[in-house]
Amino acid sequence: MNPVLVRSEIRPVAERALAGERLSESDALLLFASRDLHALGALANELRQRRVGNRATYIVNRYLNYSNYCILSCQFCAFARKKRDADGFELTIEQMVTKAREALALGATELHIVGGLHPNLPFDFYLGFLRALKALDARLQLKCFTAIEILHLAWLSKKSVTATLESLKEAGLDSLTGGGAEIFAPAIRQAIARGKESAEEYLDVHRTWHRLGGRSTCTMLYGHLETVEDRVDHLRRLRDLQSDTGGFTGFIPLPYQPDNNRIPVDHPPTGFDSLRTMAVSRAYLDNFDHLTAYWVGLGTKLAQVALSYGADDLHGTILEEHIFHMAGATSPQGRTESELIKAIREAGMVPVQRNTFYEPIRVWDEPSVAVAVSA
Ligand code: SF4
Structure with missing residues (x-):
């Protein structure tokens, strides 16, 4: 056992996790309560190594928001606009195709x-x-829609969720996104996203998609009004669904961004909180292969460090992110592939370009001598 763990208060929980035992909610709470960040990292890193080895992945992708007009007004959201707002937007299909062509040209x-x-x-x-985007290149993978968008589309199409997903799949949908999970605890969900779908509805959409043979990611928005008990409750529900369907490809914890919304949060997630949340998630979500350090929310430097705290993926190049940046994220709007490769190499891991389903496209060489950390 890692000497850091031998001396740590989390040793009893760590021993059981390393022996392959499933952790309980009280185990996860004990991990969250610990201030021994090095031990949490040592545990998470060992579990990560056993599951996926020394590789860390990224994807070459592009974000594409077709519109920010929204009939809901989630209190935490800085992205949505009403039709009367001057900075609302919606793209035509032709405009989306143009952006997609540009993305294809960049790989x-x-x-x-x-x-x-x-x-x-x-x-x-x-x-x-x-259909138009798939027609550009059948190999271009379309990861689209949050669960609440699927419910909206089912309402629009006057079809069941199952029939709606089947129609979208037939038109070219490859994967659902994990957005919109926020936090499942009802009281907090009501306080930050009144009017949004319930936890059960979010999970039902993903369950239905998985039973149709689809895969998706899932998320948790943390660092606002929720308690650590709410976080563990959230993780438990995701773990339960994963045990049921096995359809989640990865989990993406999302640090709350505090600007331009109606949620009063004095202390948004710190670096410590983000690293312990990643580490506890790795230990508790024992049926997930992949955990993503979302550099848009964490910043590239902390996302890089998170690779040693249970994460094995840096998400993607992204190119044009709106949702987090309208809420105050100060990270760049996109990252180049070489920046992500460099960040992974410096962390001592082998960079792997992946596709939507975390399948390898290109395995880069073994880590070289570390060089100075980029800005
Ligand atoms: S979080 Fe999504 S559903 Fe809620 S207001 Fe924003 S865009 Fe609309």
Whole structure:
């Protein structure tokens, strides 16, 4: 056992996790309560190494928001606009195709497409852009829509969720995004995202998609009004669904961004909190292969460090991120592939370009001698 763990207060929990035992909610709470960040990292890193080895992945992708008009007004959201707002936008299918062509020219293998719940775009618009984008290159993977968008589209199309997902899949949808999970605890969910789908509805959409053979990611928005008990409750529900379907490809913890919204949070997530949340998630989510350090929210430097705290993925190049930046994220709008490769190498891991389903596209060489950390 790592000497850091031998001396740590988390040793009893760590021993059971390393022996392959499933951790309980009280185990996870004990880990969250510990201030022994080095031990949490040692545990998470060992579990990560056993599961995926010394590789860390990234994807060459592009974000594409078709519109920020939304009929809901989630209190934490800085992205949504009403039709009366001067800075609302919506793209035509032709404009989306143009952006997709640019992304393909840069080597993108995935488009990550979400938007608000638009008040009057018809269901055919969504089928239309899926078909148009897929027609550009059948290998381009379309990762689209949050669970609440799927419920909105089901309402628009007057079909069941199952039939809606089947229609979208037939038009070209490859994967659902994990967005919109926020935090499942009802009281907090009501306080930050009143009117949004319930936890059960979020999980039902993903369950239905998984049973159709689809895969998706999932998320947790942390560092706002929730308690660590709420975080553990959230993780438990995701772990339970994963045990049921096995359809989640990865988990992405999202640090709350405090600007331009109506949630009063004096202390958004610190570096310590983000690293312990990643580490506890790795230990508790024993049926997930991949955990993503989302550099948009963490910043590239902390995301790089998170690779030693249980994460094995840096998400993607992204190119044009709006949602976190409208909420105050100070990271760049995109990262180049070489920046992500360099960050992974410096962390002592082998960079691997992946596709939407975390399957390797290109395995880069073994880590070379570390060089200065980039800005
Ligand atoms: S979080 Fe999504 S559903 Fe809620 S207001 Fe923002 S865009 Fe609309």
